[in-house]
Amino acid sequence: MRHIISLRKDAKKWDGGLPVGNGRLGASVLGKIREEAIVINEESIWYGSDHNRKNPDAKESIARIRQLVQEGRLEEAHFYARMEMTSAPKYLNPYQYAAELKIHFLGHGGKNIENRACYLDLDQALVHVQYTRLGKTYHRTHFVSHKYNVFVMHVTSDAAKDLTVQANLMRKPFEEETGSLSEGVAYIKGQCGPGGVKYYCALKLAAEGAESKTAGDYAYTEQADAVTIYVAAGTDFSGGEDFEAACNARLEAAARAGYETILETHIAEYQALNERTTLDINDCAYDGRITQDQLNELRENPEADNDYLVNLLFAFAKYLMISASYDCLLPANLQGIWNGEFAPPWQSEYTININCQMNYWMAEKCGLPECHMPLFDLIERLVVKGKESAEKLYGCRGFVAHHNTGLWANTDPEGVMDASPFWVMGGAWLSLHMYEHYLFTQDRTFLKERAVPVMREALRFFEDYLTENEDGQLVTGPCISPENTYYSELGQTGSLAMGPVMDIQILRQLCKAYLDAAEVTGTTDGVEEVSAILKRLPPTKIGSDGRILEWQKEYQETALGHRHISHLYGLHPGNEITKETPKLLAAAEKTLTVRLENGGGHTGWSRAWVACFYARLGKGNQVYENIMQLLRKSIMDNLYDTHPPFQIDGNFGIANAILEALIQSHAGYIDVLPALPDKWQSGHLHGVRLRGAIRADLDWKEGKLASLVLTAEKDCTADVVYGTEKQRVTLQANQPVGVFA
Numbered sequence: 001m002r003h004i005i006s007l008r009k010d011a012k013k014w015d016g017g018l019p020v021g022n023g024r025l026g027a028s029v030l031g032k033i034r035e036e037a038i039v040i041n042e043e044s045i046w047y048g049s050d051h052n053r054k055n056p057d058a059k060e061s062i063a064r065i066r067q068l069v070q071e072g073r074l075e076e077a078h079f080y081a082r083m084e085m086t087s088a089p090k091y092l093n094p095y096q097y098a099a100e101l102k103i104h105f106l107g108h109g110g111k112n113i114e115n116r117a118c119y120l121d122l123d124q125a126l127v128h129v130q131y132t133r134l135g136k137t138y139h140r141t142h143f144v145s146h147k148y149n150v151f152v153m154h155v156t157s158d159a160a161k162d163l164t165v166q167a168n169l170m171r172k173p174f175e176e177e178t179g180s181l182s183e184g185v186a187y188i189k190g191q192c193g194p195g196g197v198k199y200y201c202a203l204k205l206a207a208e209g210a211e212s213k214t215a216g217d218y219a220y221t222e223q224a225d226a227v228t229i230y231v232a233a234g235t236d237f238s239g240g241e242d243f244e245a246a247c248n249a250r251l252e253a254a255a256r257a258g259y260e261t262i263l264e265t266h267i268a269e270y271q272a273l274n275e276r277t278t279l280d281i282n283d284c285a286y287d288g289r290i291t292q293d294q295l296n297e298l299r300e301n302p303e304a305d306n307d308y309l310v311n312l313l314f315a316f317a318k319y320l321m322i323s324a325s326y327d328c329l330l331p332a333n334l335q336g337i338w339n340g341e342f343a344p345p346w347q348s349e350y351t352i353n354i355n356c357q358m359n360y361w362m363a364e365k366c367g368l369p370e371c372h373m374p375l376f377d378l379i380e381r382l383v384v385k386g387k388e389s390a391e392k393l394y395g396c397r398g399f400v401a402h403h404n405t406g407l408w409a410n411t412d413p414e415g416v417m418d419a420s421p422f423w424v425m426g427g428a429w430l431s432l433h434m435y436e437h438y439l440f441t442q443d444r445t446f447l448k449e450r451a452v453p454v455m456r457e458a459l460r461f462f463e464d465y466l467t468e469n470e471d472g473q474l475v476t477g478p479c480i481s482p483e484n485t486y487y488s489e490l491g492q493t494g495s496l497a498m499g500p501v502m503d504i505q506i507l508r509q510l511c512k513a514y515l516d517a518a519e520v521t522g523t524t525d526g527v528e529e530v531s532a533i534l535k536r537l538p539p540t541k542i543g544s545d546g547r548i549l550e551w552q553k554e555y556q557e558t559a560l561g562h563r564h565i566s567h568l569y570g571l572h573p574g575n576e577i578t579k580e581t582p583k584l585l586a587a588a589e590k591t592l593t594v595r596l597e598n599g600g601g602h603t604g605w606s607r608a609w610v611a612c613f614y615a616r617l618g619k620g621n622q623v624y625e626n627i628m629q630l631l632r633k634s635i636m637d638n639l640y641d642t643h644p645p646f647q648i649d650g651n652f653g654i655a656n657a658i659l660e661a662l663i664q665s666h667a668g669y670i671d672v673l674p675a676l677p678d679k680w681q682s683g684h685l686h687g688v689r690l691r692g693a694i695r696a697d698l699d700w701k702e703g704k705l706a707s708l709v710l711t712a713e714k715d716c717t718a719d720v721v722y723g724t725e726k727q728r729v730t731l732q733a734n735q736p737v738g739v740f741a
Helices: 056-069 074-084 243-257 259-274 293-301 305-326 356-359 369-394 428-439 446-465 501-521 527-537 583-596 602-616 620-633 647-663
Strands: 002-006 018-021 027-031 035-042 099-105 113-120 128-135 136-145 150-157 163-170 179-180 185-191 199-208 213-215 218-224 224-237 280-283 671-672 685-689 694-703 704-712 716-721 724-729
Touching: 002 218, 002 293, 002 305, 018 113, 018 128, 018 305, 027 136, 027 150, 027 224, 027 259, 035 199, 056 074, 056 369, 099 150, 099 224, 136 259, 150 163, 150 259, 150 428, 163 185, 163 199, 163 224, 163 259, 179 213, 185 243, 199 218, 199 243, 218 224, 243 259, 259 305, 280 305, 293 305, 293 620, 305 369, 305 620, 305 647, 356 428, 356 602, 356 647, 369 428, 369 446, 428 446, 428 501, 428 694, 446 501, 446 527, 501 527, 583 602, 602 620, 602 647, 602 685, 620 647, 671 694, 671 704, 704 716, 704 724
Parallel strands: 018 136, 671 716
Antiparallel strands: 002 113, 018 027, 027 035, 035 099, 099 163, 113 128, 128 136, 136 150, 150 224, 163 218, 179 185, 185 199, 199 224, 213 218, 280 685, 685 694, 694 704, 716 724
């Protein structure tokens, strides 16, 4: 199957274009004919410096605010919390783009453009733009090379001496220094605000059959047979003191290697990652239609469906993962690595109360653990900053991180909106990603040397932070259930609460994970303390109407259809609510039903989370319906997920839902086709990874399992379930075993 995303016409803005990237460098191709405008991104170009934002009044105020919350006096609690707990300044600085690459093609104006095609080939990680003008055919190929760490644009014509091209780098209105060097090299450089990163972005124009020249801060060529433009970017954060020289060296190395060599290497490197996991639902073939036309068919006809687009969603998510988070310093942010604004929505940060985590739910399952690593690197930097936040804001040991962070790994509260800053679970949730990496890889060295220390510091914070409620249980607070509000017993509206259920579910899972990790690694530090916490955490409760409670008391929500469904963390991505807890499972389903009946799932990422919930509930047709709803309402014409605006989390989250519908391993056993939609009658999923370092290759026909082959990296046993059938399988390392054959 070919996986193609195509545009009917050129994009008007960067977020409507086609993305390319290598984790460190990204670009958005618009497909304009006469004057292309390609936004270049480098992972570490964020505005502003790293500085202390801690509120000096926080530590002394916590007890008083906690007391107000316990008494239901929410208005007073928030009045003081805004002043005494929020940071100063309130908001983190944004991720920004490096430059806009402007490429002008002389003589390509007017209306004589025919046979235009602009598409992203997900199987080769290439963006192509092709058109005919006055009988001549032009072709452009775009990609970002991992090996050479440069953006590449290659332009050809089927006529000789036909290309006269100029290229320039712009950053309007924040241009500090631009210029040109010898041999067709132009550059832009500056600093992202006082104390911010210093950046450098340069292009090299290499011409075939003509000379490469410079004029002003342009590189250009006249009457060339072919043109290749290379772009490199870096900062003193990512490249050290010699980052400018390193960028120039990358350009020269790329030019020496030549386009054909770089292209061949790029495709091979990408495919080695991309082809680890393959999916085909209903044996779909690319029919040549523009992606927008396929989407419009769904948007206009509620009865329509499109299995090719489902396959494409999964392939696109893999592509975005490799392009935004492979072999780089920083994880994928709210927009991956692509951004064309100096003040993007939500600063394009790492929002760690759901969005950043959602980005990585699929990584291990797709056999891309390398793409998970940048997140772990950030987490370890958060531990360092988070220890200071824990001590100075709460008087606690360990580390804490709130709901947003950025380049400098800031861990203090961010923002002034009542329903988001006062959340202390960011570090705890993220640390579970490190444990999940161990579960999927069985890498005990990683568990002992990296995961356990982070988990221990996260738990150490709660040893000091938790407080006893009237039932003698340990709860968090003052804290919030992201990003919801409720009515207190006094009829007041607010978000601050004691022991929001999501907090407890995350903490319970972290305690269990740590105790398991301690047993595996022989760690004794904290085992007694963590065991004591685990015993005193309140259980997940069911309210009088049969729904999971979001708070410890049966408060009335102010928004029944809220986009966050945080109290179902225990269903997904957690493992507290499973088929083995039928009462909680039924309550979770009712909770979800009420949310959706009242307008929930209205943002792209929320819809993706809903699909994941239904997969865990074993409701395949609801998984399918929510995928269709995402395609109809929350997918742009280039297949980007939209909140709105564009957020990449929904792209990753919906791919995870597709995987969860086909195979699961979170409950201590392998569950095969647990939520197969009726309309997915046949297909295959090969190379999917499961907990226990097991690879699965499964095929199904006429809605039933046709074959399942498991291959373990290490000797182990696995319990496998398919419907009512159960089988315990003994696996030897690297020896495929058929199950239910």
